[in-house]
Amino acid sequence: MSAVPQGGGVLGGAAALTLLNPTEWNEQTCAEVNARLEHASAAHIADWAVATFGTDLAVASSMQDTVLPHLFGTRQAGVDVVFLDTGYHFQETLDTRDEAARRLPITVVNATPRQSVSEQDAEHGARLHDRDPNLCCALRKVEPLRQALQGYRAWVTGARRVDAVTRAELPVVSWDAKHGLVKINPVALWDDDAVERYQVEHDLPRNPLVAQGYPSIGCGPCTRRVAPGEDPRSGRWAGQDKTECGIHV
16 A cells, blocks of 8 residues: 655544454444544545555546546556546546646546437437437436446546536545445645646646636536636536536435
């Protein structure tokens, strides 16, 4: 196992690390670990996650940025980075994924839906995302993620409390009963400035859409530019009574 950095770290060395590694993971043990890590740095949380779960850890990334692939790839070379290849992504997002795969020490795992877009159209009708976005997300995001996470003990997400009111109380570590895994949100407390500082410091691959007015990037048909002063999430499912794809709720 890799060691937790010493010298004033929140975890407090090897003894504390042992206390943070329950033999059985459940809602209670995750809550206890979360209480210890809630104010730890993202680097400390990543160190702990890699030391605890090793190759049984998957990192989910939408490729809006490449912070998590770098944060975990530099700690565990070849770490599995799950990308939900919905068939509806902007080309810029796919290009960012490919650049990250070339430049960072990661293994990109493309999680694809059971049906292609044309097959889904044949069964449900064209532009399902307009008529029933919840079903479209379930078919093209939620179910592929469920399949992709089988065999792991924990997964990492880039969800942050500033993303939406539905994430205001987002824990750093929690028990994901839906998948039967530990869920880790190392950048839960970060704001947009913190994301930008990390990207600049490490010269990371960039999704150019962010600079073009897309502060929250999803599938092409369900994402629009956001005007200055608008809620960053207002560009997702605009005009729909929907704020989440279903992965984090």
